[in-house]
Amino acid sequence: MTGAEASTLVERDRRCVWHPFTQRGMGGEPLPVVSALGSTLRLEDGREVLDGISSWWCNTLGHGHPELLKAAREQMERLDHVMFASFTHEPAVALAEELIEAAPPGYGKVFFADNGSTACEVAIKMAVQLFSNRGAERRTRVVALEDSYHGDTFGAMAAGERGVFSAPFDEMLFRVERVPAHGGAAGQKRMREICSRGDVAAFIFEPLVQGAGGMKMHSIEALDGYLSIAREFGVVTIADEVMTGFGRLGPLFASSLLKHTPEILCLSKGLTGGTMPLAVTLVRDALFDEFISPDHSRTFFHGHTYTAHPVACAVARRALVLTAQSSCVAERARIEQRHREFAQELQREGELSDVRVCGTILAFNRKSRSGSGYLSSAAKGVTQFFLERGVLLRPLGDVLYVLPPYCTSDGELEKIYGTIREFVRATTR
Numbered sequence: 001m002t003g004a005e006a007s008t009l010v011e012r013d014r015r016c017v018w019h020p021f022t023q024r025g026m027g028g029e030p031l032p033v034v035s036a037l038g039s040t041l042r043l044e045d046g047r048e049v050l051d052g053i054s055s056w057w058c059n060t061l062g063h064g065h066p067e068l069l070k071a072a073r074e075q076m077e078r079l080d081h082v083m084f085a086s087f088t089h090e091p092a093v094a095l096a097e098e099l100i101e102a103a104p105p106g107y108g109k110v111f112f113a114d115n116g117s118t119a120c121e122v123a124i125k126m127a128v129q130l131f132s133n134r135g136a137e138r139r140t141r142v143v144a145l146e147d148s149y150h151g152d153t154f155g156a157m158a159a160g161e162r163g164v165f166s167a168p169f170d171e172m173l174f175r176v177e178r179v180p181a182h183g184g185a186a187g188q189k190r191m192r193e194i195c196s197r198g199d200v201a202a203f204i205f206e207p208l209v210q211g212a213g214g215m216k217m218h219s220i221e222a223l224d225g226y227l228s229i230a231r232e233f234g235v236v237t238i239a240d241e242v243m244t245g246f247g248r249l250g251p252l253f254a255s256s257l258l259k260h261t262p263e264i265l266c267l268s269k270g271l272t273g274g275t276m277p278l279a280v281t282l283v284r285d286a287l288f289d290e291f292i293s294p295d296h297s298r299t300f301f302h303g304h305t306y307t308a309h310p311v312a313c314a315v316a317r318r319a320l321v322l323t324a325q326s327s328c329v330a331e332r333a334r335i336e337q338r339h340r341e342f343a344q345e346l347q348r349e350g351e352l353s354d355v356r357v358c359g360t361i362l363a364f365n366r367k368s369r370s371g372s373g374y375l376s377s378a379a380k381g382v383t384q385f386f387l388e389r390g391v392l393l394r395p396l397g398d399v400l401y402v403l404p405p406y407c408t409s410d411g412e413l414e415k416i417y418g419t420i421r422e423f424v425r426a427t428t429r
């Protein structure tokens with residue numbers, strides 16, 4: 001069949017598109033989406049799907065938000081794009097100012113990129129080059145949490161837990177030391193041992209919730225313990241708030257709950273309300289200052305064509321205002337409250353374990369009948385079960401979670417919960 005003969009969008013897609021995280025050999029077709037509004041995706045055949053996971057955890061403010069559309073349209077008409085080395089523009093500068101104001105105290109400079117992996121990659125490179133610029137002590141070791149995920153580019157992948165995603169590349173990835181996210185005396189002891197070797201440049205972590213690792217939740221105390229040890233040994237600390245940022249856990253930034261503010265903060269996803277690709281890496285002035293020099297070789301040589309895209313920056317400025325508004329804070333609190341009520345109900349189900357809520361995220365573990373793990377066919381079946389009932393949920397192995405846009409109404413949440421009830425009844429009794 002030629003492209004001209006292929007009639008449906010899915011047929012045309014099959015001919016020419018390679019989808020992310022998708023194994024064509026296992027069957028299954030992508031769903032053709034024609035439009036989206038609020039928490040609802042509308043498919044080509046007219047069906048509606050409730051987006052229970054904010055479309056890869058990014059759509060915080062709902063699809064088709066009129067104010068974000070307006071910001072994009074107005075900026076596009078004024079300045080669409082310009083290279084960001086040797087040039088600057090109002091949307092980027094204003095966004096940097098506003099992010100520094102909104103973030104936990106201490107950040108002074110904003111480095112722009114366009115996806116979460118790169119925000120983390122940039123942070124790690126900055127930390128390592130900082131020690132290179134100092135000259136005296138070369139430090140190249142990175143410490144990360146067990147089960148962490150920081151993205152799919154090489155550096156971000158190296159920092160993340162090894163597994164099926166990284167297996168073909170494992171020999172090529174730099175070595176990373178790992179500590180358990182729950183901390184504890186053993187974790188603290190290990191952190192101290194690692195840091196005392198003197199070669200650790202950076203400690204990177206997802207604050208309070210490890211997303212791709214299975215919506216695992218850990219305590220502020222555990223992190224503060226690690227951060228205080230890292231600081232003692234001069235290790236640069238990096239909070240990866242790509243998923244947790246912009247109110248996902250309640251406060252604008254999860255790291256604002258920490259006693260020790262991390263030196264670097266990585267943000268993406270909800271930065272534009274989940275509408276446009278943009279990412280930032282926030283650093284302290286003290287770190288930035290160590291790159292300033294008449295020596296060209298101390299430059300941070302990193303950048304991308306679409307760095308600080310003016311339209312994405314303009315949208316992000318508006319998204320930040322909307323996310324910080326008290327009405328949005330109240331929406332997040334409402335979702336958390338509904339999640340907590342439903343969690344109490346789920347806790348009574350014997351086949352489910354570790355029912356947990358953090359901000360707008362509800363997650364629980366289940367024993368699947370036909371095998372477990374990220375790649376199990378059971379996981380695909382679960383997604384299908386929900387899609388057939390008009391709900392988008394995608395399990396992470398045995399973990400099922402709800403992570404909705406903040407505009408999701410009580411009625412829409414009830415539809416998601418009701419489908420989960422039906423699913424639990426159908427699969428565990």
Ligand SMILES: Cc1ncc(COP(=O)(O)O)c(C=O)c1O
Pocket residue numbers: 057115116117118120149150151152206211212240241242243244268269
């Ligand atoms: C915590 C965390 N860091 C980094 C990333 C990578 O972001 P991106 O997919 O935009 O590269 C993700 C993506 O899910 C994430 O959850």
